[in-house]
Amino acid sequence: MDELELLKRDWKKREDQMPKLGFDEIYKMIWKRSSSIVKWIFLISILEFLLPHLLYLLPSMSKNLAVWRDLGLGNFLLISTIIQYSVVLFFIFQFYKRYKEISSMDNARQLLSNILKTRKTVKYYVLFCLSLIFISFLVMAAGIYLNDDPISAMGYKYNLDNVDPAKLKTTMMATVLILGVIVTTVMGCIYFLLYGILLKKLNKNYKELKEMEF
Template sequence: MMDELELLKKDWQKKGAELPKLSFDEIQNMLWKKSSSIVRWILIISVLEISLPQLLFLFPSIRNSMALLDNSTFNLGLLILSIFYYAVVVYFIYLFYKRYREISVLENAKTLMDKIILTRKTAFYYIIFSLSMFFVFFLYYALEMYFVDDVLMSIDGFEEVLKKRTLEEIRTMVFWGVILGGFFFTLVMGGIYFLLYGILLRKLKKNYQELKRLEI
């Protein structure tokens, strides 16, 4: 039995010797290309993320539901929040583009490692900001529902519910309903974010670890 194992080992070593061996520069070049491709995908996903929701307004039902919220105070606050959100997201997209351009220009392994760390930090901050803003939008909507009667009354079936419950009860129910809805929506989006971006960031981390190992 031992003789057979030794023969198998020798046969494998013989075959391994015949396989092409990659040089340090070739491995580094492969990791650079993989890293550049990953950052490009992060950039593409972030652009799609800010663009695709706008297509929802092509549907009449979405436009009609937004038209119900015809309150100047509500719309002004929503506009301010939206401008802030999109301005910051556009800035993050610019940073992702900048990281992609920086990584696309190969200098050395140390520089590439630094850019990978910077890209991972940028993506992490982007995820935290986006998830925070999702909940802020729901919180703002809930507060408007509670304090502005015009917004509350725009809900379908409000008149029927008012016959059974007081206005204060409806306000409280709607407020906490929106808060809970926003919390679960943020959790779901967090799962999607950490799944989608997480896969890409883990690949970047793996590339970083490979580069670090090569540098030792």
């Protein structure tokens, strides 16, 4: 008989002597864990919102914004920024709302419902952010296609007399689209690390509550 089996037998012998947790104690543990998880989701979403604004202080970011305007995409940049701010702030408010609701709950069924709402909210938020990233690259590719001199618009100075403009645009568009796929994939992995792990823990709490009789 191996060591693991011996430990299992010893645990069973002592099981009757050990105190058993009641529903209230288990519920409080799950409630505290869930509240902490949603709090972290809320805080991470705020940090994620603030970080790009710090990057805008870098000279390279100012140059990138100028490229959008030179490609004739200034209006899109303005509209997408307004939409991004509005939607992201809405989601941050929803995360805060979920956190406050869970923090003041004393009902297991309500907690189950709120966990489900939080999971859906996070999924919609991640889907929106990734979609916005990829759409931005699609629009930039369209801007390159519609621009008569995309190389100059993007700030490059080369002698391109012997280069076919159509092939050049196709190459640039393909590069932007491939870069869009790569960036979106990388950001998807980051979102998985930031939110996926927290959602996995939240889902575990949900399953534990579902298994309890109340």
